[in-house]
Amino acid sequence: MQTVTLYPHMLHGCDYNPEQWFDRPEILSQDILQMQQANINCVSLGIFAWSVLEPAEGEYCFDRLAEIISTLYANGIRTVLATPSAARPMWMDMKYPEVRRVTADRIRVPLGGRHNHCYTSPVLREKVRAINTLLAKRFAHDPGVILWHVGNEIQGECHCGLCQAAFREWLKARYGTLDALNAAWWTSFWSNTYTDWAQIESPDPAGDTGIQGLALDWKRFCTAQTRSFLENETAPLRAENPLIPVTTNFMQFYDGVNYRALAKSLDVTSWDCYPTWHCTPDGDESGQACLADAFSDICRSMLKKPFLLMENTPSHTNWHAVCRPKTWGFHRLTAISAIAHGADSIQYFQWRQSRGGNEKLHGAVMTHANRTDTRVFQEVSDLGRTLQRLDAVCGARTNARIAILYDPESHWAVNAAKGPRNGDIGDTDLMMRFYLPFWKSGYAVDFVDAETDFSGYHLLCVPMLYMLRNDVAKRICDFVLLGGTAVLTLHSGIADEHDLCFMSDTPAQGLAELAGIRYLESDPLYDGQHETMHIVKAPFPLAESYRLEKLCERVAPAGAEVLGVYGTGNPCMPDDLPCLTRHAFGRGTAYYVGAFAEDRFFADFLPELAERLGVRPVLDTTFPHGVAAAARQGLDGTEYLFIMNWTREQKSVNLPYALKDFESGKIYQSKLPLSPYGAKILVKA
Ligand code: GAL
Numbered sequence: 001m002q003t004v005t006l007y008p009h010m011l012h013g014c015d016y017n018p019e020q021w022f023d024r025p026e027i028l029s030q031d032i033l034q035m036q037q038a039n040i041n042c043v044s045l046g047i048f049a050w051s052v053l054e055p056a057e058g059e060y061c062f063d064r065l066a067e068i069i070s071t072l073y074a075n076g077i078r079t080v081l082a083t084p085s086a087a088r089p090m091w092m093d094m095k096y097p098e099v100r101r102v103t104a105d106r107i108r109v110p111l112g113g114r115h116n117h118c119y120t121s122p123v124l125r126e127k128v129r130a131i132n133t134l135l136a137k138r139f140a141h142d143p144g145v146i147l148w149h150v151g152n153e154i155q156g157e158c159h160c161g162l163c164q165a166a167f168r169e170w171l172k173a174r175y176g177t178l179d180a181l182n183a184a185w186w187t188s189f190w191s192n193t194y195t196d197w198a199q200i201e202s203p204d205p206a207g208d209t210g211i212q213g214l215a216l217d218w219k220r221f222c223t224a225q226t227r228s229f230l231e232n233e234t235a236p237l238r239a240e241n242p243l244i245p246v247t248t249n250f251m252q253f254y255d256g257v258n259y260r261a262l263a264k265s266l267d268v269t270s271w272d273c274y275p276t277w278h279c280t281p282d283g284d285e286s287g288q289a290c291l292a293d294a295f296s297d298i299c300r301s302m303l304k305k306p307f308l309l310m311e312n313t314p315s316h317t318n319w320h321a322v323c324r325p326k327t328w329g330f331h332r333l334t335a336i337s338a339i340a341h342g343a344d345s346i347q348y349f350q351w352r353q354s355r356g357g358n359e360k361l362h363g364a365v366m367t368h369a370n371r372t373d374t375r376v377f378q379e380v381s382d383l384g385r386t387l388q389r390l391d392a393v394c395g396a397r398t399n400a401r402i403a404i405l406y407d408p409e410s411h412w413a414v415n416a417a418k419g420p421r422n423g424d425i426g427d428t429d430l431m432m433r434f435y436l437p438f439w440k441s442g443y444a445v446d447f448v449d450a451e452t453d454f455s456g457y458h459l460l461c462v463p464m465l466y467m468l469r470n471d472v473a474k475r476i477c478d479f480v481l482l483g484g485t486a487v488l489t490l491h492s493g494i495a496d497e498h499d500l501c502f503m504s505d506t507p508a509q510g511l512a513e514l515a516g517i518r519y520l521e522s523d524p525l526y527d528g529q530h531e532t533m534h535i536v537k538a539p540f541p542l543a544e545s546y547r548l549e550k551l552c553e554r555v556a557p558a559g560a561e562v563l564g565v566y567g568t569g570n571p572c573m574p575d576d577l578p579c580l581t582r583h584a585f586g587r588g589t590a591y592y593v594g595a596f597a598e599d600r601f602f603a604d605f606l607p608e609l610a611e612r613l614g615v616r617p618v619l620d621t622t623f624p625h626g627v628a629a630a631a632r633q634g635l636d637g638t639e640y641l642f643i644m645n646w647t648r649e650q651k652s653v654n655l656p657y658a659l660k661d662f663e664s665g666k667i668y669q670s671k672l673p674l675s676p677y678g679a680k681i682l683v684k685a
Pocket of ligand 1: 152153272274311317318349359362
């Protein structure tokens with residue numbers, strides 16, 4: 001996709017839903033002034049405005065929208081213009097029931113609601129195309145419009161007859177014959193052989209969940225269908241003016257569709273960030289922060305460029321179990337951290353708190369009291385001032401030499417499979433165990449999938465790559481052959497792209513040879529049970545032993561050096577079974593981690609390994625607990641360093657060289673003090 005930046009500044013914006021106040025002109029007239037006071041430079045407009053934009057079929061009323069866009073622009077506020085597809089007008093739901101989604105248990109949803117449309121419905125596609133075409137004609141050359149925000153939080157799946165038919169066509173194109181489909185889905189088991197395409201139905205909770213190829217292909221189909229819906233939306237926008245970039249906002253770790261596939265149809269990725277802040281007894285927010293930053297890194301890695309933080313709350317949500325407001329100063333911390341990990345915007349849901357409806361108690365920049373002297377307003381406004389000074393960071397890249405392979409399709413498959421540990425196999429947990437130590441010690445990390453080019457990375461972490469698709473095994477082997485270092489783990493290389501197990505030693509397709517081991521058996525543990533990894537040959541300083549849990553894999557060495565062995569206290573088990581190995585392969589090295597090791601293992605192992613590969617953290621220091629750092633390379637070559645304190649204690653960071661506070665100009669020679677929940681932006685002094 002083209003890289004276009006129409007507005008080369010950090011965006012500081014909010015969802016703006018003025019249609020709620022059309023009968024209150026005095027409120028609308030205050031908005032602009034108050035936005036200026038809040039240092040807001042853009043709004044996302046029209047996200048849920050379809051019933052205002054097309055109040056009756058074919059009757060379009062864009063004048064009000066045009067007036068708002070132009071008044072905003074005249075006052076220095078740009079528009080991120082939404083297409084309104086996330087919520088349909090009632091007249092459409094009533095006249096064309098096919099636009100309403102059918103749930104997995106085969107119930108068509110009633111009129112209204114949002115995020116509940118059918119992605120296949122030709123009527124809906126036509127209606128979306130029509131309104132988007134007109135929106136584009138009217139606004140795609142408007143100087144105030146800088147970005148298209150397509151739909152909102154695209155999500156879910158529809159099981160209507162149209163979708164079932166489209167699914168069957170998609171399957172015919174994929175497999176050609178029913179014989180090929182039956183073979184790929186292993187349907188001869190349990191007498192599930194399909195003899196007519198019409199027998200194929202999307203997964204149904206009341207039905208059979210044993211055909212895992214069906215479940216996997218359904219998710220692939222939903223991704224393809226969602227993507228084609230998205231492209232149906234973007235085609236008229238791009239046709240009118242290809243220079244306006246297009247995005248849609250993702251939800252953290254939502255796995256109903258493969259976001260990486262959707263990203264291919266976008267110019268810029270974006271996501272909505274709503275962690276469960278302040279849920280710990282001691283105020284240590286690093287757990288939630290690490291998860292949020294991981295998704296920022298995922299979002300940035302999809303197109304390998306900065307992303308937008310399309311939504312977060314300036315204060316609190318109304319949908320967490322307990323909706324705590326961000327405490328004093330915390331909003332700035334979360335925003336700086338998002339920017340540190342590649343965000344080029346901080347945007348809110350929403351500008352003004354709704355008076356009624358579902359989100360009336362959700363936080364907003366302006367609350368019902370309509371005051372600008374609130375703490376939240378002040379913090380938003382202060383952040384806006386900081387962002388105004390960060391133009392040089394806007395567009396700045398992240399230089400990661402470490403990649404974590406987290407493949408959405410493998411994630412689907414490993415979680416749908418029965419065994420060896422049911423409920424949660426823990427692939428995401430294992431991925432986060434890899435990410436955490438890098439996050440804690442300030443290493444930049446990209447996330448890649450089975451389709452990404454691995455060249456340019458020095459260290460490739462491959463946690464639980466259950467499914468091998470798209471030549472990925474060969475490309476991992478080539479990466480190591482050419483001098484890279486890979487860390488493979490348990491429960492990898494088991495199934496092919498159809499989720500059919502390889503009839504060979506595993507990890508299959510050359511990965512066992514790469515790691516110099518061969519899989520023998522899996523030994524899953526109940527919660528509370530554990531085993532131990534004893535280090536027998538430390539490649540660099542490691543503790544004597546580490547705790548293992550969840551799932552232990554027994555392997556036989558086949559060329560690899562054994563670095564760690566299992567110790568279980570089980571007298572029946574041999575005492576030399578490896579759980580950590582190293583194998584030289586070509587010009588590189590492959591490590592194998594056989595079990596869910598405790599965080600301490602990964603903390604001791606991974607940063608040290610990275611260091612030996614010549615990969616440096618953003619700052620050569622040991623960060624105190626709860627402090628994290630990240631860096632971005634400005635377009636002028638300046639490196640911007642961001643240091644965040646996720647605890648409510650004062651912290652101090654030892655500096656290897658003097659740093660200058662980018663905002664205050666203050667120089668720190670050897671120690672950087674960080675106030676509780678403080679965040680600093682620094683450059684070399
Ligand atoms: C998002 C959604 C917004 C708003 C927000 C509330 O998921 O996109 O429209 O509902 O949540 O937190």
